[in-house]
Amino acid sequence: MFKNYLKMAWRNIRKQKFYSFINILGLTTGMTCCFLIFMYVRFELSYDSFHERKQQIYRLTTDVETPTEKIEAAITSMPMGPALKQDFPEVKEAVRINLSNMLVLVGNNKYQEDEVAVADSNFFHVFTFPLVSGNEHTVLSEPFSVVLSESAARKYFGTANAIGRSIQIGGREHTVKVTGVMKDVPENSQLAFNMVFSLATYKALGETFENWGSFGVVTYLLLESNVDPYKLEQKFPPFLEHHVGMMMKESKMRYTLHLENISDVYLHSKREGSQVLKGSMPNVYIFSFVAVFILLIAIINFVNLATARATERAREVGVRKSVGAYESQLTFQFLSETLMLSLFAFVLSVTCCQLLLPAFNLLTGKEIANNIFQTGTVGIFILMAIAIGLLAGVYPAIVLASYKPVVVLKGAFSSSHKGLLLRRGLVVFQFVITIVLVAGVIIVYNQLLYMQSRDLGFKKDQQLVVEFSGIDPIKDKWKEIKQQVSSIQGVKGCAFSSAIPSKSHSSAYSNMELKSGDMQASNLNLYFVDYDFLQLYDIQLVAGRGFSEAMGTDSTQAMVVNEATVASLGYSKPEEIIGRKYSQWGSEGKVIGVIKDFNYHSLRDKVEPLTMRVAPAGFMPMTITVNPANIKKTLAAVEAIYNRYAPDGRFNYFFVDDSFDKQYRGEYRFGRLVLTFTILAIFLATLGLLGLISFIVIQRTKEIGIRKVLGASVGSILFLLSGDFLKLVLIALLVATPLAWYLMYQWLSDFAYRIDIQWWVFVLAGGIAVILSLATVYVQTIKTALTSPVKSLRTE
């Protein structure tokens, strides 16, 4: 019996080539999108799931409250972790990790490493990063020891067996011994690193580990099993009171400690400031929705075509019933046909997925998978394909199987009005999805364009940045270097600083004078700059003056702040802060100027308070305004100067505008993904429309013939057939507009600086839907409309 069904199904597929093609293409496209997105979502959700003790590992985070603001930081200070371990039996281990970058020297080769971790000796004991060689308890015990990943070891020494070999850091000052080799860190780890240095190395280099107020490390706690983290959190305030009560009172800063399970950090933590990777839960949701929508479009196509074509199968139903088929048997027969189609589409989809994986990895910017058969998801995909087949097939199957044989066999059969209404409803639904996606894409790209073109409050074009790292001591040599760089032809100006807009910067524990004369402690962002920095970047002053070499005290006792700082300290006018006292990192003096807020971070974030001081000891990057004409020559000249001062350093440069744009990589990637899937959704919806219209045209061939005999023009016939669909598009536009507006408003609210949603976006999205449906109607109808009516009427 089943064989008979399959035979029927196969012959039907072959006989109705056009419909089968549309159905299989539609289902394949839908499934492929769905499978790819499923893998992406699964990957995003899988972060840090490989840690064996993930249920017991918690990230320690700190809220810092000052009288004016509250900072929710993801980082802690050095002594917190060990003190917690000492005071609470619930805390089994505390691991401190610092993620940074480093220049590594191996023999005569230099490697700039951007993913370097420095961690406590229990690191490998707490986390599950398997060691290939070395003892997990001792590899990081000694100062100047490092554990390399297998690929790093191979890169440095040509073999993974690198134990006992050594590398050099800090110029050539320190030799570090390789004490272990670990497996490469999995892609789905929030901690991304190629090597781990022992924290004892920092200690040996003279860093203090005792300052409770200096935040800089990520701390993870391994709790005893069965410890309730919320109960433990309750005990933290007295703990802090005991250790830093006096300090908190004096500085007017209040700390509170919190715990976040390691599984929640990647997608659910809102805390900033640590360098662990962060995902986006909204994106996970958005893509899940997109996947479901695309699949729905494909399923709707199927249902629409199947029910529209039901008349063609109706006679078969009648015959089968008259020779003794149960309704359930017929339902099963039609379902099995759909299942066959969907399994066919499944095989094609898996093949497509496999072929598209490299491109998809590129699109998402992640190595999600290399081989779909190794992900263990193919089994899930088969189940999904079956579910899709059932979902798409069940309604048409029930409708078909319920036909009354007598009605059907008499030939007095026409599709019911109810079916028509359903089909129209489904078409509207498809248009709604399409319009929402199109409007979404337009808005995302508008926002991206806006972020690229918005005036950031400083000059970012033709600003070359060269990292003058490894020059010791920079504070004695910077003037000399500056002079040499300035004299290069093609250099319009240059300035040293400690940080560059778009890049990270330090923040300092500072005391600022309030209007009342009291001193307010807070953590303020800090740029060390030279006298030319403000001018070079064209940053506007709104009050006071900028730094000047002529004023001898500017290098030790002057500070410039931005408008945000002024506001955060409660001053109503920038002029009021001029002359007020500050103390910051051992330097005391007065505020001499206020600069206009400029976006030194992504436009996602509001401009935060920023302070600037002249302190050559902190200089590293040099910004050089270059003439775009002969950049290559200029670069070579700067490199020559750098190499003279830092023979062991590595020449690194970038342009500020590039670096600023790079911050939006995630947004661009998001935009590209949404664009890709939107195009696919449009494609699918059009495909469905094509099938539906071709069917309607066949049904109405006679009507069209009669109308033509009565004198209708080709144009009026096109208008007649498209009118139906235009109405549906308009209804869809009405539904889609508020929906898209709401969704995109949510998305935009993540950006501190954002566009307003314009009405024309929806008109454009609706227009695209109208044009697509008109074009589809036109293509399908024109042939029939042009055919001589004699022909179509004779065949009736």
Next chain:
Amino acid sequence: MIQLRHISKYYPVGFGKNEILKDIDLRIFEGEFVSIMGPSGSGKSTLLHIMGLLEEPSQGEYLFEGESVHKMNEKKRTQLHRGAIGFVFQAYHLIDELTVYENIETPLLYKNVPSAERKSRVADILDRFNIVAKKDLFPNQLSGGQQQLVGIARALVGQPKVILADEPTGNLHSDQAKEIMELFKQLNEKDKITIVQVTHSEINATYGHRIIQIRDGKIA
């Protein structure tokens, strides 16, 4: 074998009803060959459909081999359908996507006849109707007469007690029609199958033992 008591059939039209059959009393005995005649729209096809369980009467009682049909559940009715009744249609109603062989086999599939028996029964019928050579052809590769032959073969393969034929020769020219009618006659006489046919043709009607005239929903 078939007994209709006070059978009526009507469809609601607006506020009134359109009566197709009015209070029909009819008895057909085992082994009979009955022809039903009447003008278009007189209700003869509806009568046949009611006998064949494809339609239900609005009123009245239908006994099949002494058993009341409207008291049977869906399953029992389908059993009856499969086991006792064979249908032959004017438009043949073969399934276009199935070969001659498969078309004939279909009723046996629904009856869950085991594969070996299925094969031999279909082969017998093909043999008997002289269409073995055509078994792998599709309906649209056959002439009208050949298609109707397949239609009858399909009705017979389930070994029914009664064959209900709705204008079986309506689409055929006279030579083919004669052939089919001879076949019916043979089935009736040799195989003792009860046959009820609806026809317009006086000649075809005479093949039956009895002619029932229907006019305006009543037996005339």
